[in-house]
Amino acid sequence: MKPLSYVRAGTAREAIDAFVAAGDGARYIAGGTNLYDLMKLGIERPAHLIDIADLEGADRIDTDGDRLFFGGAALMANVAEDPVVSRDYLVLAESLSKAASQQLRNMATVGGNLLQRTRCPYFRNGVNGTYPCNKREPGSGCAALGGLDRSQAVLGASEACNAVSPGDWPVALMAMDATIELQGRDGTRVIPISELYRPPSQTPHLEFTIGREEIVTGIAVPKTAAGRNSVYLKVRDRESYAFALVSAAVALEMDGDRVGQAHVALGGVATVPWRARAAEAFLRGRTLDREGALAAATAAFADARAGRHNAFKIELGARTLADALITAGSKSQ
Amino acid sequence: MPNSQGKHRLETTRRRVLKAGTIISLSGAMLPTTGLAQQAGPQPSPENGVTVPVSFRVNGRPAALDIDARASLLDLLRERLGLVGAKKGCDHGQCGACTVHMNGRRIASCLTMAAKAHGRDVTTIEGIAGADGLHPMQQAFIDHDALQCGYCTPGQIMAAIACVKEGHATTPEQIKEYMSGNICRCGAYVGIVAAIEQAAPQIERS
Numbered sequence: 001m002k003p004l005s006y007v008r009a010g011t012a013r014e015a016i017d018a019f020v021a022a023g024d025g026a027r028y029i030a031g032g033t034n035l036y037d038l039m040k041l042g043i044e045r046p047a048h049l050i051d052i053a054d055l056e057g058a059d060r061i062d063t064d065g066d067r068l069f070f071g072g073a074a075l076m077a078n079v080a081e082d083p084v085v086s087r088d089y090l091v092l093a094e095s096l097s098k099a100a101s102q103q104l105r106n107m108a109t110v111g112g113n114l115l116q117r118t119r120c121p122y123f124r125n126g127v128n129g130t131y132p133c134n135k136r137e138p139g140s141g142c143a144a145l146g147g148l149d150r151s152q153a154v155l156g157a158s159e160a161c162n163a164v165s166p167g168d169w170p171v172a173l174m175a176m177d178a179t180i181e182l183q184g185r186d187g188t189r190v191i192p193i194s195e196l197y198r199p200p201s202q203t204p205h206l207e208f209t210i211g212r213e214e215i216v217t218g219i220a221v222p223k224t225a226a227g228r229n230s231v232y233l234k235v236r237d238r239e240s241y242a243f244a245l246v247s248a249a250v251a252l253e254m255d256g257d258r259v260g261q262a263h264v265a266l267g268g269v270a271t272v273p274w275r276a277r278a279a280e281a282f283l284r285g286r287t288l289d290r291e292g293a294l295a296a297a298t299a300a301f302a303d304a305r306a307g308r309h310n311a312f313k314i315e316l317g318a319r320t321l322a323d324a325l326i327t328a329g330s331k332s333q
Numbered sequence: 334m335p336n337s338q339g340k341h342r343l344e345t346t347r348r349r350v351l352k353a354g355t356i357i358s359l360s361g362a363m364l365p366t367t368g369l370a371q372q373a374g375p376q377p378s379p380e381n382g383v384t385v386p387v388s389f390r391v392n393g394r395p396a397a398l399d400i401d402a403r404a405s406l407l408d409l410l411r412e413r414l415g416l417v418g419a420k421k422g423c424d425h426g427q428c429g430a431c432t433v434h435m436n437g438r439r440i441a442s443c444l445t446m447a448a449k450a451h452g453r454d455v456t457t458i459e460g461i462a463g464a465d466g467l468h469p470m471q472q473a474f475i476d477h478d479a480l481q482c483g484y485c486t487p488g489q490i491m492a493a494i495a496c497v498k499e500g501h502a503t504t505p506e507q508i509k510e511y512m513s514g515n516i517c518r519c520g521a522y523v524g525i526v527a528a529i530e531q532a533a534p535q536i537e538r539s
Contacts, residue, residue: 001403002382003381003382003383003401003402003403004382004383004402004403005383005402006383006385006402006446006448008448008451029446032444032445032446032449033426033441033444036405036444036445036446037425037426037444039403040424040425049402049446051446051448051449053449077438100514101426101429101441101513101514101515102439102492102495102496102499102501102511102514103426103429103432103439103440103441103492103514104426104441104444104514106438106439106440107440107441107444107445239513240509240510240513241513241514
């Protein structure tokens with residue numbers, strides 16, 4: 001790790017000013033569970049760190065209005081255990097409590113988690129030219145394509161990259177139509193979470209649409225009764241403290257015994273948090289039975305493409321989503 | 334900024350700690366840097382890069398020193414303060430051996446930049462025993478043979494105490510889930526769960 005400077009900012013404005021003044025090599029750090037880890041691996045090489053974990057009011061959790069609001073620096077552990085979130089929006093709470101360990105959830109922020117970088121083994125372990133990686137060294141190639149690709153994406157991959165988007169929380173937020181509040185030099189803007197992530201296409205090193213000096217100052221989720229009929233189902237190589245092989249975020253707005261609007265997103269299988277619109281369309285107006293759930297889930301994977309070792313994710317993903325749909329549906333009865 | 338006699342202190346500190354197994358002798362290393370540094374002329378700094386001043390409390394005692402901005406809290410505790418109870422296992426937040434408490438909450442000290450400890454309270458395994466003996470969780474780990482090689486144990490115990498205080502030790506299943514951030518390569522998990530069940534009623538929830 002090369003020498004670096006470190007300053008702690010008190011407000012977002014102060015942080016942005018410090019960032020701009022620091023110039024090239026500046027990075028924000030919040031919990032640091034991802035950035036500091038990647039610095040130790042030599043993948044991230046900041047020269048100046050601006051700490052935004054303690055910005056005034058940035059850890060706010062507000063569930064009183066017509067939306068849930070989480071400040072960018074709210075801790076994952078605190079949001080997971082918020083009384084309203086854990087009672088009425090289980091999909092959100094579970095996506096957090098099933099991520100990482102309690103130690104890391106006490107450090108990591110819900111804003112920083114949106115920007116977590118991939119766990120692709122070729123991305124993480126290939127520094128010094130051992131393996132090419134278009135994310136790490138643009139244009140160098142991709143060792144995962146045709147390589148040991150058991151963990152890689154089956155949805156959204158390009159000829160340049162098939163790395164999985166690793167998060168759980170962004171998947172749940174995607175299902176729940178969250179919006180992201182970003183503060184930059186020229187003020188604040190709000191975007192749907194779906195616009196935060198870039199598909200890899202030919203430029204997999206460009207992962208997010210957030211500006212270099214922008215800060216995630218908040219996450220808002222519209223309140224909906226579907227939160228009560230919701231679940232985050234995560235399947236891993238071990239029962240706890242592992243990244244998803246496949247995961248499904250489901251929340252159902254019911255119309256009697258039929259599905260009104262289904263909110264469905266997938267994790268562990270795609271290059272970005274993946275909204276499964278085809279499954280949602282299939283479910284609209286139907287009653288939920290085992291057969292219908294599996295058909296909807298299969299539709300979600302219609303465009304999936306397997307590599308050498310990850311074909312299992314397509315069937316596992318469909319069955320996981322089907323289970324999640326049945327579980328969410330059973331809560332409405 | 335060079336830290337006055339930092340190298341000398343570090344060596345002294347570590348030798349004494351290893352010999353006496355106590356932190357009483359650490360008070361010297363925890364004193365804030367004073368104006369004596371300037372009077373004594375340039376001193377070799379124990380740190381190489383850009384340093385940041387960090388002032389915090391560890392196990393109830395104040396500590397103030399300049400630390401390389403790249404350093405982790407784990408390195409600060411082990412290499413500068415001689416508190417070698419917290420262990421460096423993976424150094425990537427994956428094993429839990431470095432678990433300590435910051436402002437009463439468990440964290441991975443290897444993924445916490447040392448500078449983040451500024452103004453905060455840190456508790457390590459060295460700081461949990463009372464004047465009248467071991468912490469109930471330490472005793473429970475002994476009672477249940479909840480270790481073999483012992484390398485992960487300081488982290489396990491710090492995580493276990495927090496697990497109880499959080500209210501996450503009400504069933505064996507919940508204990509397993511909320512202790513999953515601590516890996517034990519010897520496989521002492523059965524004893525660890527039993528130890529936490531034994532100690533839980535003796536520890537107040539926060």
